Amino acid sequence: MISVRNRLIDLCVALLVTGVLVLDGIHRVRTPPFWQFATAAVFVVFLLRRRYPLTTALVGVALSWFVPTTLLPPTFLLYNVAARRGPKWPTAVALGGSLALQLALHPLTSLAALESTGVVSVGFIVLPLLAGLWIYQRAALLDALRGRADQAERERDLLAERAVAAERRRIAREMHDVVAHRVSIVALQAGALSVRAPDEETGQLAEVIRESSAAALTELRDILRVLRDDVPEPSALPSPTLAGVARLAGDLTAAGARIVADLPEPLPQVPDQVGRAAYRIVQESLTNATKHAPGAAIHLRLGQEDGRLVVEVANPLGASAGLPGSGYGLIGMRERVTLAGGTLHTGPDGAGRYVVRAVFPPEKGTP
Structure with a gap:
């Protein structure tokens, strides 16, 4: 999905390139045939360059025969392919098209032609290609760094969850081994006292202690289950x-x-x-x-x-x-x-x- 910001950038670039072509065509004595239509087509191509980088690059090479500033559209479109696709076959195809156009426009008929072609190729082919590849590698590096940062954050959260779970289990063990044991002893002793009480009042107090201890054990078991199983809240007893x-x-x-x-x-x-x-x-x-x-x-x-x-x-x-x-x-x-x-x-x-x-x-x- 192309954002509104990118659409505005594409529109500005398209207006800039076509504006240069129009101004160059107006001030030229001789212009290629149908250059106005070709310039309009270049405007449309630049609007679509982000969605179809290779297709627009090849169309731009073909349209270059009919626009005043011949190498301007292929230069921008080669950079676009390299920045979008990186060191892959679409970039190689776009590079081959630009080189073919360069050789067709400036045949290597002499040493001077070779030198001029080399200078033009560096400015209109090599530099845009290297700039596009650099942008692609930079974006890939940033994506890799973001992925590592996300992975590190997930691992940190996972380690924190494991530490919390381990601490909860440790607390549950301590409560079971110490508190539950002591309360169980109180309940047993209170039960024995209620049976052997010398008088009714003592027996009633012992029975209250036993019932309270039993209820505490039940609540403690529920709390231990919460600590070990990480359930939302105890359910064995009513809230x-x-x-x-x-x-x-x-x-x-x-x-x-x-x-x-x-x-x-x-x-x-x-x-x-x-x-x-x-x-x-x-x-x-x-x-x-x-x-x-x-x-x-x-x-x-x-x-x-x-x-x-x-x-x-x-x-x-x-x-x-x-x-x-x-x-x-x-x-x-x-x-x-x-x-x-x-x-x-x-x-x-x-x-x-x-x-x-x-x-x-x-x-x-x-x-």
């Missing part, structure tokens, strides 16, 4: 939503935590991404509260203010339970809230409480 917040608070209450939940009935309708983010915010906040303020009352509130979903978890500042943390809880919460289009504020409120407050605008966070 957490705003409706799961009540069950989350109930599980922690059954495990001995003091949670005061203020949840509206019915729960507000929010996009899936906002629901997932809100659930994870509550989950992380309740976990942090039970670690850093064990035994204290934890206040959980879900509500709407001016059409915005508000999630708030507050607990008194107290002595930590000494449980280790990953150090990435607040970072993860902030990332989730930001991706859902909301804002997050954490820290003491000046009244002896630590507050986590997330606000999600209704127009943000659509899935």
